[in-house]
Amino acid sequence: MLAAFVSTPAPKDPLSVLEVADRPAPEAPDGWTTITVKAASLNHHDLFSLRGVGLPAERMPMILGCDAAGLDPDGNEVVVHAVIASPDWQGDETLDPKRSLLSEVHQGALAEQVVVPKRNVLPKPAELSFAEAACLPTAWLTAYRMLFVKSGLRPGQTVLVQGASGGVATALIVLGRTAGLRVWVTGRSEEKRAAALALGADQAFETGARLPARVDGVMETVGEATWSHSIKSLKPGGVLVTSGATTGFNPGAELNRVFFTQLSVIGSTMGTRGELESLVELCRVTGIRPQIDVELPLARAREGFERMLEGRTAGKIVFTV
Template sequence: MRAAFATAFNDADPLSVLEIGDAPEPAPQDGWAVVDVRASALNHHDLWSLRGVGLREEQLPMILGCDAAGIGPDGSEVVVYPVVYTEKGDFSILSEYYPGTVAERVTVPAYNLVPKPAELTFAEAACLPTAWLTAYRMLTTRGRLEADGSVLVQGAGGGVATAAVLLGTALGARVYATSRDAAKRERIAALGATAVEPGARLPERVDVVIETVGEATFEHSMKCAKTGGRIVVSGATSGHLPRVNLRRMFALQLEILGTSMGTPEELADLMALLARTGIRPIIDSVIPFSEARKAFELLHSGDVFGKVVLDHAQ
């Protein structure tokens, strides 16, 4: 079957170790199911895999990809939940311990198949399991954002942050979002948020801060949280050791909450929200699987706004 996989590691030039070609057909274990992939979405995680982050040489070649939607063994339309427990009892996402989704077929535990709502296309559904699920959990389960609440999204333009802008608006909250890029601020404002420069003073202190940037924005995040506010962290692209003002933290009774991904049940709730409200993931490009290298090149360029999706029917 066709697949995209890492053949080696190269931190300086990750695309040089990307191969598009034939891979063995998946052999499911008991309780596992094979999905015919109709669409997969790329993440920066795929580029990190090519750089050698989270993989060992003895695992190569490794099929890339965390996100996919397709047809389950019973003919139903499904979305693949990407978190799988390993034989050791810990867990990882697809393409770390088990082969990933940028292939004609992928095998996962049957528990990982979540029914796809008819309202969502395969391309739209494939965007959800990693970035969108993370953003949804940050806002709801961890952030406890209420319909009339307020949220600050740091570094909008990235996958999780942009999803949080759209989801926060759909949940009925007042959404503020920062970006260093004026063009991205303009696009974020068109999605319903109040877009501001990093470090800018907000009209109000917020209930929830969505933090994926880390050191560069964390002080601002703490200043913007109201008494009892929640700062929910799922990334640290600018550094993972920010200074934390403990006096502000205990005086305002702030919560700093870590999170990662979500559950299959939360993925189902997320898709139900999209089906109900009509909001959809922002897709930068849909590229035929036959041109998969072009999709990786586009992601690597950084010149994208939204998800890069592979159409496996082409």
């Protein structure tokens, strides 16, 4: 079957080890099922995997990709939850010390087929296309958990989203607007800021710009490049929720501001199957949909990876099968 995969890590030149070619079709063990993939979306996690971050060489070759929507063996339209918990784990899957994401231990979703635990399969509403549904399990679920589970923000408050154009950031804009929050964003280019405003952001600023007022909350996925600005942008008692660090993991801590102004810094990772179920229903009921930057056939996966590596994104990159 056709798949996008990596056989050896390349920390400094990730695209040099991206392969799009045939791989053996997967076999589902007991308790697992085979999903025929119709659409799969790209995440920064996939670039990290090409670099060998979280994916040592001994686990390769590894098919990339966390997110998929497709058909189960009975022909039902489904969405795949990407967090693979231990077989005997109960409760929040993201707290399982032995959890993994698809493409870390088990072969991933950028392929014609993927095998997953049966409990990781959810019904896909007819109202969502396969491409839209494939955007939800990582980026949109991450944003949903950050806003609705972790932040404690309420309608009418102001939230700053750092980095306006990525998959999580665009999801945060749409979800924040739907929740009645005042959404401010930062973006590196006028084009990215304009796209954020078109999605529903109230105001857009250059990266690192002084804001007209401090905010109640910051949603942080960029890391080192924006961390100091995020901390300085918060009101006393404000909350920063972080779920990623695409520019690096060594932020200036700004600890004096954290304790003097009594800020809350909260980590958030992915989301549970139940939260994904709630997110899918929210999209169905309200009509909100993921912002898709581009749809490409899986055979042209390299073009999508290049767009992400170069930062030429305005939403999710989706591969169709």
